[in-house]
Amino acid sequence: MHRARELLVRQRTQLINMMRGLLAELGIDIPEGIERALQMARQVVDGEAPEIPIAAVRIVGMLSQQILNIHAQLREIDRALAALARSDDVARRLTTIPGIGPVGATAMAASVADPGHFKSGRQFAAWLGLTPLQNSSGGKERLGRISKMGDRYLRKLLVIGATALVRYARSRPETANPHFIALLARKPVRVATVAMANKTARIVWAVMARGDVYRRTPEAMLAA
Structure with a gap:
């Protein structure tokens, strides 16, 4: 589980950095921190994000959805590790x-x-x-x-x-x-x-x- 978790953490970080860079080019800054990035991803997916140019909506939406999917997988792994820690x-x-x-x-x-x-x-x-x-x-x-x-x-x-x-x-x-x-x-x-x-x-x-x-x-x- 740990190797899978480490891989997912790296992937989430890469996707967040990519989304930060893309939005920065559009004049939209995301404050530092994982939670702020996740909040922005949720807003994008829910259609509540700051105004994003039409040409970038699709790619930003794809990145946001991938970030949220990976984050959900990480939470699942963390729950499994927490259960293991209690039993070992x-x-x-x-x-x-x-x-x-x-x-x-x-x-x-x-x-x-x-x-x-x-x-x-x-x-x-x-x-x-x-x-x-x-x-x-x-x-x-x-x-x-x-x-x-x-x-x-x-x-x-x-x-x-x-x-x-x-x-x-x-x-x-x-x-x-x-x-x-x-x-x-x-x-x-x-x-x-x-x-x-x-x-x-x-x-x-x-x-x-x-x-x-x-x-x-x-x-x-x-x-x-």
């Missing part, structure tokens, strides 16, 4: 980790059959490619960049989850994890996002290796 013990425990949803949890559970292959969460994060690159001039670590080793799909899911955590921490600092708030205060957003993805990977390993659920305590954070 490992995936269910992984969903207790902030930044890990059903998609990430089921992908991790399926890809990492034996977490005992890794000695620590740090080694697991390194396997995923979520490790700092060293500056060749002085050996200084730069956590804002990540290596290209490891499972690209799992790494991508962790970075997406970390991005959501960063967005939440910036919009609601009073309820966000203090660790994330402190990190954002010290580091640029991009660097903090990679650091959060690295930390999440280490917690993922701890949850899988110890057969436990995530608990937000200083001890749990350090143990990962």
Whole structure:
């Protein structure tokens, strides 16, 4: 299911970019974000979109319908993955980790059959490619960049989850994890996002290796 989902996500992105470009040429701008693009696609299909020249109505309508069709297929896959995450013990425990949803949890559970292959969460994060690159001039670590080793799909899911955590921490600092708030205060957003993805990977390993659920305590954070 994950390969099919990834393919559909790419196709939806390509179609949305194409629709954005075409409408921009016609003087119609779509605000950033998937939801705004989907809203425009629905308006086009329902005949409620801003005035579109007759010559472009057909192609814009075709693109909009394809976008909505693929989005519906993605929702169906996501529902299936959510059901799988509830029924699989490992995936269910992984969903207790902030930044890990059903998609990430089921992908991790399926890809990492034996977490005992890794000695620590740090080694697991390194396997995923979520490790700092060293500056060749002085050996200084730069956590804002990540290596290209490891499972690209799992790494991508962790970075997406970390991005959501960063967005939440910036919009609601009073309820966000203090660790994330402190990190954002010290580091640029991009660097903090990679650091959060690295930390999440280490917690993922701890949850899988110890057969436990995530608990937000200083001890749990350090143990990962």
